[in-house]
Amino acid sequence: MRQLTFIKPGTFEWWDVPLPVISAPGDVLVRPVAVARCDLDLYIANGRAPFPGPFAMGHEMVGVVVETGDHVTRFRPGDQVVVPFQISCGECDNCRRGWTNACTAVPTRACFGMKPLSGVEFGGAISELLRVPFADHMLVRKPDGVTAEALASAPDNIPDGWRAVAPNLVANPGAAVLVIGGAAQSVGLYAAMSAVSLGASQVVYADTDQQRLWLAKAVGAEALELKAGHDMPALGSFPITVDASGDAEMLRLAIRSTAPCGVCTSVAIYYEDKVVLPFLRMYGAGITFHTGRVHARREMPDVIGHINCGHMHPERITSLVVPFSDAADAMADPAPKIVFRNDWT
Incomplete structure (x- = not known):
């Protein structure tokens, strides 16, 4: 065959x-x-x-x-x-x-x-x-x-996006969700789609890519264009954040944008041996960070x-x-x- x-x-x-x-x-x-x-x-x-x-x-x-x-x-x-x-x-x-x-x-x-x-x-x-x-x-x-x-x-990819938001919206119904898109192209979009479906009060999809931003709006999310760069200020204070970027700086942006006692899930794969995370802020704010296969x-x-x-x-x-x-x-x-x-x- x-x-x-x-x-x-x-x-x-x-x-x-x-x-x-x-x-x-x-x-x-x-x-x-x-x-x-x-x-x-x-x-x-x-x-x-x-x-x-x-x-x-x-x-x-x-x-x-x-x-x-x-x-x-x-x-x-x-x-x-x-x-x-x-x-x-x-x-x-x-x-x-x-x-x-x-x-x-x-x-x-x-x-x-x-x-x-x-x-x-x-x-x-x-x-x-x-x-x-x-x-x-x-x-x-x-x-x-x-x-x-x-x-x-x-x-694979739809459940991967789903699991990044579904359990957290069960624990915190109606919470606002931020998704930072990028390398995990469709998974980030499916996460935004899932959050809309599950009744999040606000779903913001942030990305540098115009096509993905347009697709995010097509599934009901707010689209926020990002400019590539370092040390961007937090995009808000979201109880649920999702990193689909595959970019270490964007991952840190997602963590900076996670509310105290919030949950940040990374659905991207990082091939670098070392990715620096702001552990002191995460500890002080009580942020839960999750990564791993669906x-x-x-x-x-x-x-x-x-x-x-x-x-x-x-x-x-x-x-x-x-x-x-x-x-x-x-x-x-x-x-x-x-x-x-x-x-x-």
Whole structure:
């Protein structure tokens, strides 16, 4: 079958690889229908993220079940499903706690489309078929009233933005939210979209990029243009702040803009060995700082439910819809969110 394979920054190839097969009774085979480009995929493509190739690409996927293992009871061929990017069993102690990014039944950081994270190739979503283990736990049924393209980022980037605001708005209903956008392009926008959906009294999206500012307004946030520079004054005093910038100075700006006893969550990845944080201010103000990988499978039902009810519109953030056939050329496009549509079947 065809599989989009990352070779090195700027180089992708279509490889002919063996079709996956059912290898355990809880497996299913899924035919991808719509695959979103994760924010991290862009930085793999352009070399900012130091991932060595080759490996199969694509991990945000909506698809159709083609074949099921003997122990699969919740799904059957023809079902349309959303597939979380992280692989989890649903039965180990970590999964039962909701820590689905740290399942002990699979290698650490096991996921589709990013072999270097775990050292094991689980296949990529920009291909003809994908084997999904632990299917009864992993898969989430696609609602009939939502398109596959709208849900394509529900396996990763939408939950990533959601988790940065949802628990904090539960703890502090109606709180004002600040999102500082940047490298985690769509995740920051999805965080703003989620905050609007969850009833924040004010949602401010700050960024230096005009296209992302326009998209933030499209999902109901206030757009605040930033000028690149150092030692910018606080943008206010927000109980909930989100750093999606990937820039150390912008991260510190987010912390400066966090209210006393507030929460700042960073959804960006910092590849530098050292990032200086204002710990004295954080300590004195009682600021909680959170970073780390999303528990995607845990968050997906709430995310998909809000989309299905019309409270969130991720399609407004999608910049381009591109056929699979053009995926190799489009992977490094700087657009905030690209969705690849399967044009092979």
